[in-house]
Amino acid sequence: MDLFNVMTLREISAKLNEIFTETTLREESLPLEKALGRILAEDQTAAEDVPHFTRSVVDGYAVRAKDTFGASESIPGFLNLVGAVEMGKPALQSVKSGEAIYVPTGGALPDGADAVVMIEYTELFGAGQIAIHRPSAPLENVMSKGDDLASGEIVLRRGSRLRPQDLGVLSALGIDRVQVFAPFQVSVLSTGDEIVPVREKPTPGQIRDINSYTISGLIEGAGGCVKRAVLVKDDFNALKLAVAEALADSDLVLLSGGSSVGEKDYTQKVIQSFEDSEILAHGLAIKPGKPTVVARVGGVPVFGLPGQPASAMMIFKAVVEPLLQKLTGEALFILADGSENLHNDKLASLLRTRTVTAVASSNIHAAPGRTTFQMVSLERRSGSLAAIPVHGKSGMISLMSRADGYIQIEPEQEGILQGEVVQVILF
Template identity: 45%
Template sequence: MQFFKVKTVEETYALIDEMIPSIQDVEVRSLEEALHYILAEPVAATENVPGFDRSTVDGYAVKAKDTYGSSESMPAFLTVIGEVKMGEGVRHHIGSSEAVYVPTGGMLPPDSDSVIMIEHCEDMDGLLNIYKQVAPGENIIRAGEDIRNGDLLLPEGTKLRPQELGALASLGVTHVRVYRKLKVGYLSSGDEIVPYQTKTLSTGQIRDVNYLAILGLASEWGVEVLYGGIVKDDISQFQQKARELYDQVDCLILSGGSSVGVKDYTIEVIEGLGEPGVFVHGISIKPGKPTILALADGKPVIGLPGHPASAMIIFKLFGERIVRKLQGEKIAKKPDRIFARMTKNIPSSPGRSDYIRVRLFELNGEWWAEPIIGKSGLITTLVKSDGIVEIASEKEGILQGENVPVIPSR
């Protein structure tokens, strides 16, 4: 077995983008049922939003030039000729030195080009005192300024968040074509692993922490997880369980057995699932070097390290990208990051990307990242952390006060 012809983080991302296909199964869902689904086709606007010129404040629609030079000490005087009611059309045309009352969201009368806020004027029985000048276009939204008829609103591959659903609803869209929800299979391996519900551990036993951690992450991404249980270090049993689970899911996750121990059968099991097989076995990263990524007859297979901290970091960095690619989502080159200043010096080895767990806090309007010190196998380092700091492979570490990219926990 050839082991640890390691890939860099960047090479691994590139291979995921190249190797992982997108599912083709499409379904039609109502907007109420489409949250977090991925659009299977682009959506173009079929009308303007808003459909008419409207006010963004409570005030009076005016011609801006009639307000020029007005102030508290020298107000302008306009004649109020009526008001606009919500949900009704406009019955008044504004002439020179005239004004019409308009509520927030109300239609703008023809020939008006701005709205003076109600707090900057005073209606004295139809004589409007203007105490502040406005510019053309102030406090109004023109028809089509938000969404213009014929423009592309959402491209294929867009994840439908609440804001996207709102934009679709503004156009009267009721149903969308989306890719179906993914189903991911998870299988733990190891003679020492027992169900997490086990009350009393025998000597050498470890509860299956990784299952709940991976389940939680996948659920956050809108993916259904099918649990295959725990398989002992017996290759025939491992192969059988992996095949049974593989046949039911879109992506298979194997936890443990990604290293080079005598009983680590993961590579052999994966290679038996289909072609082309393993394309990453080892990533130049800490923690999580013994990571396996494979493609078996169109289905991704992920071999995670056994340590919970390593497994979660690897699944966040690469599992999420695989899931997004598989479900047809358009993705950025790297996971979302925020920037924070490091509270202390952190050394690193050049040629390897390091990911350090950190606690985030705000100080004087800036985010700071405090390293959570502990070995990669410690679960409490995950509980205490708000994210992980990326130290790029070409760097020899991070200096105190340096601005660093942080992948936040969500």
């Protein structure tokens, strides 16, 4: 049997986006300290102003700005120092014309003051006076109530993946629990008679299980949760039983190995043995990773990844991860009309991944008519970041650990020339 229904990366991405348009996501409430990396299930709105009082952003003196107009190094202005604000306490005095009150960074601004002169531009004089050597404008060095966040403002939207700085924003608002989407449950089934558990010493002809660990790490990194990662022998019945168990409690099923056209490559046959199943693609115009099966069983996406670890990794990054992010509720960006758009190829890719700009250290050849992924390492050379192709024989495991990222070369490109500026997608 030959590979059939081979699709390009753009075609399969569009197909997946078309089929898996709606997903009922489970939700859960988490304390803020447990919510890092989780995806918000509802908008977060400020119930109060931040800051909730007007305060100074520098160490200095609270003044009426007009009292400092015309002050300079040669002709300073003089103000009466009438008190000080204690940190963490409200200002007990007000500032009148011709007066100044000391206020620390973050301290409350006294009534009557509308500016703060930095302490560096002042000088203490006797008889309770300070000299001002620089004029201040109204609201200079002042953060007014609600300047940071205003009550009623949406500060984080549904679909946002929570970062450390987002936890800080929520804590500033007194929000200690958030409603988030439950992690997407993914089952990983590694197939092959030659695959043995990592703790076993392989005999000639055998290899240790690699893909279970690599793919599980990719799933966790993309915000999913590994429901199970098991080894399955090259046996139709054993594989069907394992897939049936995975379909019963998983949101997505990944099989590695068995996706080609060999005598014991059962992935496609097993998928087709289930009711309401559909093979969306058997073979992708991608290098590496052509022998890939993309399917669905009911509403569950099922992928047959290549057994070769580097190929499996690239297919996950190119095809599985974008779908996983969509299905977990992550909104990659919001259009001007407020609607979510998850598959504007280039923009979504930039927002989904971390990239750096580098210079190709040598010519990089591409596969005609296929999307080519070239792993690269990064090195600083002559003040610039160089992308160095990581080459090796097919199946070399060390390729993955030697690479810092990869370059995506589109089907219409003939390749990359030495010295050409490229975008490296980081692992």
